[in-house]
Amino acid sequence: MKLKKNIATSESGFIFNPATGDSFSGNAMASSILLAMKNGEAEVTIKQNILQKYEVSPEQLDRDWDDWIVQLKEANLLETGSYDGK
């Protein structure tokens, strides 16, 4: 339900899954969202921060968020199911 706890991320957007050896390159946005997820921030909090910081509608953000979660699932970076940080 959460980002796997041992996923390593860097400020440059590099993501490493030590369980599988998979690595990914993300942009600065991906890096900051992953950091927030690793810190256990709730989905709603992360979205609020993005809405405050960027010019994006809530509807567009929801669609992008769903797409993001699908990508994380496909990359095997989530514990199980969807992200539901507290």
Added chain:
Amino acid sequence: MTANKYTNLCIGVTGLNANDNPGPGVAVIRALKEGLGAGVKIIGLSYESLEPGIYMHYLVDKTYQVPYPTAGTENLIERIRHIHEKEGLDMIIPNFDAELYNFIKIAPQLKKMGIHTLLPSIDQLLMRDKVNLAAFGRQNNFHVPGDYKLSTEADLKAAAGELSFPLVIKGKFYGATVAYTLNAALNAFHQLGAAWGYPVIAQQYIKGTEINIAALGDGKGNNISIVPMRKLYITDKGKAWAGVTIEDPALIKLANSFAKATHWNGPYEMEIMRDGEDHLFILEINPRFPAWIYLAAAAGQNQPVSLVKMAMGEDIIPFNEYEAGKLFIRHSWDDVVDISEFQQFSALGEL
């Protein structure tokens, strides 16, 4: 705290062929030098005069040519006796599958000479042989790809009917080809049979992620060390040219199950394929250190040093952690030596 009894050891090491199908010797020596200090004396044991390790004088103090395994145990023991008289060997670490049978056979004689080894038994060696691997898997509830022993073309057709294409056609001792058609499988069957003898093995093809595990068994059903590595770059010979240590309890459990089932004594490598359903298929068990063993040392578990200590009779506390995310990237490098060195080794069998 490396005790003095280890710092001046004289250790014979085979597998100096650090080429595109690398033997583990150079990596083993590197780990030994790092763990035991520069004082340890390394005696290379080489079969051919162009094994690169012979000329790596910063790692190998002296190298002696040894007879091919087909020459038999008498020739091997005589050659080692000669080397021992000149160098005073404390230990030998064999690193080739094909030489292990002879070294296991002469281990009691070596011990009488004061030369220590840490080797599996003949029974352990045979049970993981490619020819016996599927039966071993069935007996011990491991996932092992289905296989078929091939002695004739008719066997290959039967194997294709049973296992379906693609098939992995494997030589008895070495070599593997993925064949997608009967013609390709027939070619591989004839080539590998001519090179390595029969039976050739047809193995079910498993699609997935290639993972290797380097481990060191204590001979009592436990592992002293386990380090899994995901292959990141694979050569056309199927060798890992880059890889990264990974952390997955399922892999540790698998290696522990293997040690428990076999009471394996000494180093071994498990070649694993993780399929889409997360099944861990054992493709091969290599009865020695892998060529990438220095990565295990760099990740915190120096298996060659542990082997030395175990062979010398020390009780070793099993490792319980290593660093995941350590990457190795193999590379080629041209060492330049005078022709006289090659000439000396070729003519005299010593350098």
